[in-house]
Amino acid sequence: MSLLHSLARALDRVSPAPIAYAHCDIPCGIYDPHHAQLAAHTVVRMVDLINQLEKPGPNATAEQRQEYTNKLTRYIATKEQHSEIAKSELRILWADYFKPDHLKTFPELHDTMWKALKTASKARQEINLQAAEDLLKATNDVASMFWKTKGFETITAKAPYPTERQTVYPKFK
Amino acid sequence: MTAARMFPFTRFRVEDESMRPTLEPGDYVFVNRWAYRFQSTKRGDLVVVRDPEASERFLVKRVSDATGPTEVQLAGDNRIASRDSRAFGPVPLERIVGKVWIRLKR
Numbered sequence: 001m002s003l004l005h006s007l008a009r010a011l012d013r014v015s016p017a018p019i020a021y022a023h024c025d026i027p028c029g030i031y032d033p034h035h036a037q038l039a040a041h042t043v044v045r046m047v048d049l050i051n052q053l054e055k056p057g058p059n060a061t062a063e064q065r066q067e068y069t070n071k072l073t074r075y076i077a078t079k080e081q082h083s084e085i086a087k088s089e090l091r092i093l094w095a096d097y098f099k100p101d102h103l104k105t106f107p108e109l110h111d112t113m114w115k116a117l118k119t120a121s122k123a124r125q126e127i128n129l130q131a132a133e134d135l136l137k138a139t140n141d142v143a144s145m146f147w148k149t150k151g152f153e154t155i156t157a158k159a160p161y162p163t164e165r166q167t168v169y170p171k172f173k
Numbered sequence: 174m175t176a177a178r179m180f181p182f183t184r185f186r187v188e189d190e191s192m193r194p195t196l197e198p199g200d201y202v203f204v205n206r207w208a209y210r211f212q213s214t215k216r217g218d219l220v221v222v223r224d225p226e227a228s229e230r231f232l233v234k235r236v237s238d239a240t241g242p243t244e245v246q247l248a249g250d251n252r253i254a255s256r257d258s259r260a261f262g263p264v265p266l267e268r269i270v271g272k273v274w275i276r277l278k279r
């Protein structure tokens with residue numbers, strides 16, 4: 001921060017500077033692809049948990065079956081919810097955030113979004129790790145486009161969650 | 174503001190992202206309100222204007238084309254995140270507050 005900038009800020013306390021907007025849109029929306037990415041991670045995690053769940057054998061007791069059914073149902077319910085959250089978040093970005101101008105920079109935008117939504121439906125319908133991974137990849141692709149439109153570079157790093165999948169993050173300055 | 178009008182320079186604080194990387198949110202610009210008394214607008218000038226869509230608000234944009242003697246086209250440097258003349262058309266010169274004279278980076 002420069003000295004002159006600090007002076008201007010100090011001056012703001014006496015007489016606030018009017019704001020000149022380098023304006024994008026009104027309502028100036030608050031958008032972030034992270035919600036979609038997070039929901040996709042949850043879907044991946046639920047498929048992992050379902051696959052790790054030990055199935056009750058022929059001699060399992062009623063309690064063991066009940067416990068299995070309870071866990072499986074909870075994982076499936078969460079997978080349902082979060083596939084839908086991912087779809088909803090993707091739709092918001094697609095319909096509200098991205099503008100026709102973005103298409104000039106990212107001609108693949110519509111196709112990526114459309115496939116992402118289809119993949120989310122597949123991940124919701126099935127216990128399918130590949131579909132869940134594809135959904136996460138699709139949200140990452142959307143995140144890279146999103147952050148580029150905001151003027152930020154992105155990095156791809158291992159997520160600090162049990163899923164540990166590669167995730168796109170913005171490189172804030 | 175009346176007393177300030179005696180003096181050509183006025184400062185604005187920048188908000189939003191359409192002028193990245195030239196201007197970042199939080200930067201200050203000092204604007205010369207008399208700049209266009211002695212010269213005409215040129216393509217490439219950074220200007221503060223009254224928003225054609227909301228007069229009480231100021232915008233900072235770049236002149237992308239000095240289309241005629243009475244109006245200019247404005248654009249944001251960050252084209253893919255800017256609402257500008259592509260959306261609201263050319264802007265009458267009388268809406269220009271002044272030319273950006275100094276930028277203070279955050």
